[in-house]
Amino acid sequence: YGLLGMRVGGRRTVIAPPNLTYNERKSYPDLPTTALLVYELELIGLPEKWDPEMERRLESHADS
Structure with a gap:
């Protein structure tokens, strides 16, 4: 989801909480x-x- 709406050259910080990590x-x-x-x-x-x-x-995945 972190890339949706970004433009080339854009920067974002995405923070993933523990329940969405590799654990x-x-x-x-x-x-x-x-x-x-x-x-x-x-x-x-x-x-x-x-x-x-x-x-x-x-887009459909982002809405869910």
């Missing part, structure tokens, strides 16, 4: 169960061909 999958067993994950994002480009179906799926 449930045990991908990173050393990650504390109460850890917030902080992502610094920068949109550096977009594909030249945009898939309108992908846009529809992203």
Whole structure:
């Protein structure tokens, strides 16, 4: 969801609470169960061909 509405060159900080992190999958067993994950994002480009179906799926997923 962090990229929706961004423009090329835009920057965002996305914070993922513990219930949305990797702990449930045990991908990173050393990650504390109460850890917030902080992502610094920068949109550096977009594909030249945009898939309108992908846009529809992203928007419907964001609404849920």
